[in-house]
Amino acid sequence: MFWKRKITTVTDPARIDAFLDRGIENVYPNKEFVRAKMLRGERLSMFLGIDPTGPTLHLGHVIPIKKLQEFQQLGHQAILLIGDFTGMIGDPTDKSATRKKLTREQVLSNASLYKQQAAKFLDFTGPNKALIKYNNDWLGKMNFAEVLELASLMTVDQMLKRDMFQKRIEEGNPIYIHEFLYPLLQGYDSVAMNVDGEVGGNDQTFNMLAGRDLVKAINKKEKFVIASKLLVDSTGKKMGKTEGNMVSLNQTADQMFGSVLSWSDGLIIPGLEICTNISLDEIRVIENKMKEGMNPRDAKVLLAKEIVGMYHGKEAADKAEQNFIKTFKEGALPEDVQTVAVAKGEKLVDILVKEKLVESKSDFRRLIEGNAVSVIGGDVITSPDYSIDGPVKIKVGKRRFISIEVR
RNA sequence: GCGCAGAUGGCGGAGUGGUCAAUCGCAACAGACUGUAAAUCUGUCGCCCUAUGGGCUACGUAGGUUCAAAUCCUACUCUGCGCACCA
Numbered sequence: 093m094f095w096k097r098k099i100t101t102v103t104d105p106a107r108i109d110a111f112l113d114r115g116i117e118n119v120y121p122n123k124e125f126v127r128a129k130m131l132r133g134e135r136l137s138m139f140l141g142i143d144p145t146g147p148t149l150h151l152g153h154v155i156p157i158k159k160l161q162e163f164q165q166l167g168h169q170a171i172l173l174i175g176d177f178t179g180m181i182g183d184p185t186d187k188s189a190t191r192k193k194l195t196r197e198q199v200l201s202n203a204s205l206y207k208q209q210a211a212k213f214l215d216f217t218g219p220n221k222a223l224i225k226y227n228n229d230w231l232g233k234m235n236f237a238e239v240l241e242l243a244s245l246m247t248v249d250q251m252l253k254r255d256m257f258q259k260r261i262e263e264g265n266p267i268y269i270h271e272f273l274y275p276l277l278q279g280y281d282s283v284a285m286n287v288d289g290e291v292g293g294n295d296q297t298f299n300m301l302a303g304r305d306l307v308k309a310i311n312k313k314e315k316f317v318i319a320s321k322l323l324v325d326s327t328g329k330k331m332g333k334t335e336g337n338m339v340s341l342n343q344t345a346d347q348m349f350g351s352v353l354s355w356s357d358g359l360i361i362p363g364l365e366i367c368t369n370i371s372l373d374e375i376r377v378i379e380n381k382m383k384e385g386m387n388p389r390d391a392k393v394l395l396a397k398e399i400v401g402m403y404h405g406k407e408a409a410d411k412a413e414q415n416f417i418k419t420f421k422e423g424a425l426p427e428d429v430q431t432v433a434v435a436k437g438e439k440l441v442d443i444l445v446k447e448k449l450v451e452s453k454s455d456f457r458r459l460i461e462g463n464a465v466s467v468i469g470g471d472v473i474t475s476p477d478y479s480i481d482g483p484v485k486i487k488v489g490k491r492r493f494i495s496i497e498v499r
Numbered sequence: 500g501c502g503c504a505g506a507u508g509g510c511g512g513a514g515u516g517g518u519c520a521a522u523c524g525c526a527a528c529a530g531a532c533u534g535u536a537a538a539u540c541u542g543u544c545g546c547c548c549u550a551u552g553g554g555c556u557a558c559g560u561a562g563g564u565u566c567a568a569a570u571c572c573u574a575c576u577c578u579g580c581g582c583a584c585c586a
Contacts, residue, residue: 264579354536389534416535455528458543462529489529490536 099220101167103133111162112318115155115366117294120301120317126289130166138163138289138318139171141227141281141296143179144202149209150340151399155366156291156320160222161213163291170222171285172210174203177231178277209341212403230284231277242276245309246302251275254298279303282315289316321366323359345404349412350491352396357388360395368398429485431495440465440478440486449492464489 102108108130112123119126129136140160142153149157157172164170179199207216207224214222234242251257251272260267275298282290282303290300300317307315339351355363360382364375378391393413401409434443441456450456457476459465466472468485485495 266578350536356537357535358537387534388537392535451528452546453548454546455544459529462543464529 099135099167101130101133101135102165103131105131107166111159111166114372115159115321116318117321118297118317118319120304120319121314125314126316126318129288135168136163136288137169137171137285138291138316139173139225139281139285139287140291141173141175141178141278142206143175144199144206145179147202147205148340148342149206151367152293152323154213154341155323156293157210157213158367159291159318159320164214164220164222167220169220170214171287172207172214172222172224173281173285174206174224174226175278175281176200176203176226177228178274178281179203212341225285227277227281227284231280239273242280242306243273245306246276275299275302276306279306282307283310286311287315288313289318291318291320294319294322321362323362323366339399341403345400345408345412346415348400348403349396349409349416352399353389353392353416355392357392360388360391363395364391364398368395368402370398429493429495431497433497433499434480436481436498438480440473440480441476443480443496444486444488444494447494449488449494459488468493 108127111130112119112127138160140156142149160170160172176199179202180196203226216222216224252261254275257267257272278299279302283306286307290303292300297317297319300319304315304317307313339348343351352363361375361379364370364378365372378386378394382388382391397409397413400412404412430447432443432447441450441453444450444456445453450459456465460473460476463472463474466487468487470484473486480496480498483495483497485493487493
């Protein structure tokens, strides 16, 4: 009854190779190192660290999460690490300015939301359940002497190798000590959990390798690091929260569908490879078809449906497509539009400001002047004093809608 | 510690007494166009109003000079740089 059930790992070379190849940018020390371990049937542990900086996960997080999922499905120990301690400092990666520090409350509330969202991929129950850990459990308890000891393992020059820091120095921007310490803290996670490996986005390589160095020094073992590809467009621009066109997991099916369709065409193939489960062979076929003149929009629709389907189900994905066509091709009202009930005679301006469809009355006025506000199925509204005398559906710009009813 | 330089709108960055709600670029938003929410072109881009005009708030913070300050003065805060110090 109480003996540990032995969990067997998958040693199928094809699946192992797929795990190590698809959507992967780099493996340290090298692919063969990990491959050999897996082929031998060794049961490994690997974690993905996420700093809970916002309430939602986005597609960029999902790429490594999917890798972790694959890892779990191969019978290994997956660990999701919530950086509730590091999240309060802020990773200087990719930020030209110091990130705003988050409060403990914010971090904790974000963290609990993350677990729910990650549960779409990771199995947190059952015999081979994924573990969830919080780095405040060890980082929050370190005393200064321990920090110093840790800091003695790395040199300033090593830290300065980061492009990020170089850039800031060149631009004359400050680097604070706590930011400098960040890779060290994140690296210590690997030591504390004594894991075999870590997965993360390619932008995390530096931090993950810092962990590798620390594990080598303290735990005397070789931690492997798997860096997944980033979702970047042809110009090398990263998709992210700051870029504004990132799909976040709390979006409705319709919003998500629209976000994907707004991606540039260059992202279609990389997106298929790293964000979906469509087989690589099929992706090749699509790629070739596009070269032969297939409308890239159709490929993008396929990608969008696939992505939406992963979170909202296939049915919702089909519906989102229909909705999109109706709304943007035919100018109709989307289905899940917000509705408000107002008193007869109320001014449209006040309603839109109150419902936050426009920023201010001045904003509304400008939109009116630009012919951006219209009654759906009717005319463009040209009077800023337009008031409500019956139920109407209003469109502001291309994608702001509201259905107004009279109380 | 001493000295020098700087702090401007979401970001970058002009402006150094009135014509500044502040050139310009990016981002954003809208219109046209488009297979698309891409690209391109055009416009808008602090708030409010009884609106080709008027008011209010804003150029690190707090005071001051002046009819008038983002612009001058003083103090403070923060940042960068140089010098000094360096167990």
